[in-house]
Amino acid sequence: MKKFIMVICILAVVLLASVGITKVLNPQVALEDDTFTIVTSFYPTYIATKNVTDGIDGVxxxxxxxxxxxxxxxxxxxxxxxxxxxxxxVFVMNGGGMEGFIEDVVAKYPDLTVINASAGIALLEPAEGHHHDHEEVDDHELDEAFDEHEDEKHDHEHETNAHVWMDPVRYMTQIENITAGLKKADADHTKAYETNQKAYLEKVKIIKEQIDMLKDKKHTSIITFHEAFSYLANYLGYDVVYCMDLDDESGLSAGEIAEVIDEIQKHDVKVLFTETQYKDSIATNISAETDAKVYVLTSLTADEDDLDAYLNGMQKNIDVLKSVFAE
Structure with missing residues (x-):
């Protein structure tokens, strides 16, 4: 009996020693269980979430x-x-139908907490090649991941415009939604999340105040080459009479180009806004056939891993808008 007990003790010592050695040789193994890991869907949600979690140990x-x-x-x-x-x-998504793959995520990881950054935000209808009336629909906030998935499915079926972050006020709501979701999922860091949210919102507010100075009471008619600009235009009071979403750098047929030119002439459009990521040759060719000028904005969908990326990108847009409407 004594020998049996001794064998058990020896095995226990060996097991504990091996665990200790593993932690020394691979400290990441010891830390993984204590790290609160957040995965974001794409760049805009990544930058917002990085700001809310900045400097928090274990996140x-x-x-x-x-x-x-x-x-x-x-x-x-x-x-x-x-x-x-x-x-x-936690998985943080933009919402509004942006993540068409969300049903696959929910199906494969039913226990994964999903934060919908666009929950409760009024979304614009897409403006693809026709006059944009700024119709809005509600993306209702739901508590459970599966319900949020159903909401996403609903949005996708109704083809809402998901580029919410281009409106500074809506973006601030996204930040608040992300913070609220993280506080619920990781209560231990509630105060830190709240502190970061407050600091980031103050920075975004400064950008918003600059944009407010550019609001247009004349409802200037513009044409855009990216759907994201509809939110910024809507906030500023510009009238998007035609929108070509060229995310995939797809071309336009001769008939479509003729239709755009017709819209320019019909509404006396003087400004065409294209995107930094995509070729502006189509806009340039259309400009050559009309009196409209081409200006480049950023939709803030891709850039460097920089906490101030949104602020810097919107500042560039503000500078462009100032140059356009100061002429």
Missing amino acids: KVINLTENHSGCLHDYQLTTNDMRKLEGAD
């Missing part, structure tokens, strides 16, 4: 897609994406 933010991927239209999850989600405690 890690990983972007599901590459920072230069742009919008997630028709995006398909990769094996590497699934690996990231496997170790996530």
Whole structure:
């Protein structure tokens, strides 16, 4: 009996020693269980979440897609994406129908907490090649991940414009939604999340105040080459009479170009806004046939891993808008 007890004790010592050696040789193993891991869907949600979690020990933010991927239209999850989600405690998505793959995520990871950054935000209807009336629909906030998935499915079916972050007020609501979701999922860091939210909102508010000075009471008619600009235009009071969403750098037929030119002449459009990520040759060619001038804005869907990326990008847009309407 004594020999049996001695054998058990020896085995226990060996087991404990091996665990200790593992922690020394690979400290990451010891830390993984204590790290609160947040996976974001793409660049805009990544930057917002990074600001809310900045400097908080034990909290890690990983972007599901590459920072230069742009919008997630028709995006398909990769094996590497699934690996990231496997170790996530929370998944932060933009919402509004941006993440068409959300049903796959919910189906494979039913226990994963999903934060919908656009919950409760009024979304614009898309403006694709026709006059944009700024109709709005509600993206209602739901508590459970499956319900949020159903909400996303509803939005996708109704083809809402998901580029919410281009409106500074809506973006501030996204920040608040992300913070609220993280506080609920990780209560231990509630105060830190609240402190970071307050600091970031103050910075965004400064950007908003600059944009407010550019609001247009004349409802200037413009044409855009990216759907994201509809939110900024709507906030400023500009009238988007025609929108071509060229995310995939797709071309326009001769008939479509003729239609755009017709809209320019019909509404006396003087300004065409294109995007930094995509070729502006189409806009340039159309400009050559009309009196409208081409200006480049950023939709803030891709850039460097910088906490101030949104602020810097919007500042560039503000500078462009000032130059346009100061002429």
